[in-house]
Amino acid sequence: xxxxxxxxxxxxxxxxxxxxxxxxxxxxxxxxxxxxxxxxxxxxxxxxxxxxxxxxxxxxxxxxxxxxxxxxxxxxxxxxxxxxxxxxxxxxxxxxxxxxxxxxxxxxxxxxxxxxxxxxxxxxxxxxxxxxxxxxxxxxxxxxxxxxxxxxxxxxxxxxxxxxxxxxxxxxxxxxxxxxxxxxxxxxxxxxxxxxxxxxxxxxxxxxxxxxxxxxxxx
Amino acid sequence: xxxxxxxxxxxxxxxxxxxxxxxxxxxxxxxxxxxxxxxxxxxxxxxxxxxxxxxxxxxxxxxxxxxxxxxxxxxxxxxxxxxxxxxxxxxxxxxxxxxxxxxxxxxxxxxxxxxxxxxxxxxxxxxxxxxxxxxxxxxxxxxxxxxxxxxxxxxxxxxxxxxxxxxxxxxxxxxxxxxxxxxxxxxxxxxxxxxxxxxxxxxxxxxxxxxxxxxxxxxxxxxxxxxxxxxxxxxxxxxxxxxxxxxxxxxxxxxxxxxxxxxxxxxxxxxxxxxxxxxxxxx
Numbered sequence: 001x002x003x004x005x006x007x008x009x010x011x012x013x014x015x016x017x018x019x020x021x022x023x024x025x026x027x028x029x030x031x032x033x034x035x036x037x038x039x040x041x042x043x044x045x046x047x048x049x050x051x052x053x054x055x056x057x058x059x060x061x062x063x064x065x066x067x068x069x070x071x072x073x074x075x076x077x078x079x080x081x082x083x084x085x086x087x088x089x090x091x092x093x094x095x096x097x098x099x100x101x102x103x104x105x106x107x108x109x110x111x112x113x114x115x116x117x118x119x120x121x122x123x124x125x126x127x128x129x130x131x132x133x134x135x136x137x138x139x140x141x142x143x144x145x146x147x148x149x150x151x152x153x154x155x156x157x158x159x160x161x162x163x164x165x166x167x168x169x170x171x172x173x174x175x176x177x178x179x180x181x182x183x184x185x186x187x188x189x190x191x192x193x194x195x196x197x198x199x200x201x202x203x204x205x206x207x208x209x210x211x212x213x214x215x216x217x218x219x
Numbered sequence: 220x221x222x223x224x225x226x227x228x229x230x231x232x233x234x235x236x237x238x239x240x241x242x243x244x245x246x247x248x249x250x251x252x253x254x255x256x257x258x259x260x261x262x263x264x265x266x267x268x269x270x271x272x273x274x275x276x277x278x279x280x281x282x283x284x285x286x287x288x289x290x291x292x293x294x295x296x297x298x299x300x301x302x303x304x305x306x307x308x309x310x311x312x313x314x315x316x317x318x319x320x321x322x323x324x325x326x327x328x329x330x331x332x333x334x335x336x337x338x339x340x341x342x343x344x345x346x347x348x349x350x351x352x353x354x355x356x357x358x359x360x361x362x363x364x365x366x367x368x369x370x371x372x373x374x375x376x377x378x379x380x381x382x383x384x385x386x387x388x389x390x391x392x393x394x395x396x397x398x399x400x401x402x403x404x405x406x407x408x409x410x411x412x413x414x415x416x417x418x419x420x421x422x423x424x425x426x427x428x429x430x431x432x433x434x435x436x437x438x439x440x441x442x443x444x445x446x447x448x449x450x451x452x453x454x455x456x457x458x459x460x461x462x463x464x465x466x467x468x469x470x471x472x473x474x475x476x477x478x479x480x481x482x483x484x485x486x487x488x489x490x491x492x493x494x495x496x497x498x499x500x501x502x
């Protein structure tokens with residue numbers, strides 16, 4: 001019988017929990033973006049209401065990690081696995097907060113606002129969804145080549161964000177009566193950009209797991 | 220941004236190239252470390268069975284060096300080679316060199332007794348003599364010719380203090396050492412080793428027969444002792460090696476697989492076999 005089979009099983013379960021949390025977080029952003037486009041205030045409120053479920057999952061994972069550290073006294077890669085589990089979970093929870101923030105912007109905009117949703121929002125969100133999928137692969141396979149891709153995709157989001165902000169500024173100058181709405185649009189773009197930064201952090205954490213050193217993919 | 224990874228330059232992030240195979244000790248650090256033992260190409264056989272293969276391992280002065288590895292990996296054999304105790308097994312043959320403070324320990328110029336005076340040893344099971352606590356400590360100095368009661372008193376007190384057991388036994392020095400607890404007996408044995416003023420203390424699983432609190436007391440003691448002595452400790456308890464040592468050597472099947480700073484070896488070992496062993500995923 002292989003040694004530490006029970007511990008290995010617990011680590012696998014933990015991985016599954018984290019992947020599920022990542023999926024929940026992605027879904028929160030998917031729904032938040034749909035609600036923003038469809039002026040669906042009801043759905044936006046639902047996202048805000050459901051955020052506590054993600055918070056609870058985060059707490060649950062952190063507790064499991066603490067118990068595993070105390071009982072199994074891991075070292076080397078095992079220890080890094082547990083440390084990054086806490087960090088990734090924290091990133092995922094913050095990502096879900098950004099989905100919640102976008103939902104707040106949807107509520108502020110209301111159902112009858114006069115502006116159309118900037119196409120950059122959809123473009124950024126699509127890249128971000130893709131990033132979550134790649135981060136999940138990187139995490140499950142402990143593969144830094146996927147993690148490295150996140151850095152490149154984050155650059156795309158940053159570029160789109162910069163372009164969108166410049167365009168929104170122009171619109172603000174020409175349509176001063178719409179500033180309050182355009183601001184909500186800019187905030188939403190900012191939340192997606194921050195969401196992507198957290199996924200990039202997950203890439204860094206996978207680098208730390210595999211290499212045992214810290215790298216910056218967010219520059 | 221360039222797609223190549225950029226490494227942060229802030230203090231808490233690494234700024235070295237992402238090659239994990241590098242030696243974790245810098246040249247300047249290596250130059251500063253003085254070695255009490257320098258072991259080169261050491262091979263050892265029990266009859267026809269080779270127990271150690273080409274060991275190259277320098278033991279730093281005033282540090283705690285831990286040796287870990289599964290049973291039969293050669294770690295105790297290696298330890299006992301350093302004070303030539305291994306030669307008590309008649310069929311032992313060795314090749315290679317071991318220098319203690321720059322001098323060959325196998326040279327005819329130096330006696331085995333002289334070496335063992337400087338390189339003391341503490342064993343797995345506490346083994347006090349069936350004598351009083353005082354006589355246990357005074358035994359070595361007496362053999363070395365110390366006769367004056369006042370001098371012996373001084374040595375006994377100093378040794379027991381250094382072994383962190385003086386306060387527990389000072390009022391019963393005349394009592395038989397067998398009356399002490401296992402943990403106390405082990406510290407008396409450490410005091411006995413200290414009484415002849417060694418340079419190096421070899422410890423062969425010194426806490427494996429002790430309860431957890433006694434174990435922690437001995438571990439604390441080891442931290443104190445390294446200020447004055449160089450300590451080499453063989454242990455089956457990996458957490459103990461991680462807690463108390465500065466450097467750790469991992470032995471497997473008679474080979475030295477990895478020898479590195481303890482912080483490095485337990486957080487990011489270079490060799491997969493080390494990782495498997497310390498993670499408990501061996502076999």
